[in-house]
Amino acid sequence: MPSAFQDDFVKFIxxxxxxxxxxxxxxxxxxxxxxxxxxxxKEFVSASNEEQRAILSRMEEEVAKLTGSSAR
Structure with missing residues (x-):
């Protein structure tokens, strides 16, 4: 079982x-x-079909902005 110190260290890392x-x-x-x-x-899941199209477009814009490990 990890100690509080280990938990804090892992959180820091x-x-x-x-x-x-x-x-x-x-x-x-x-x-x-x-x-x-x-x-x-979360917005997409609860949206209507018409709203989902607009949200999907926003998702594509956000994905284009990702860099580094997030982009992968």
Whole structure:
């Protein structure tokens, strides 16, 4: 079981490196989530068909702006 120190250290490393790992090296539930797209996905799921088209267009614009590991 990880100690509080280990948890704090892993949190620090995750913040500085942009990673999402727990103290055991496993991916957390946040892994792979792009914050700018997450909100749009939530909007898309609850939107009507007509609204979804506009949201999809906004998603495409956001994806074009991504760089680095987020773009992959």
């Amino acid at each position: 995750n913040e500085k490196c942009g990673t999402s790992r727990d103290a055991n090296g496993q991916l957390t539930f946040q892994a792979g989530i792009v914050a700018s797209l997450d909100a749009l996905v």
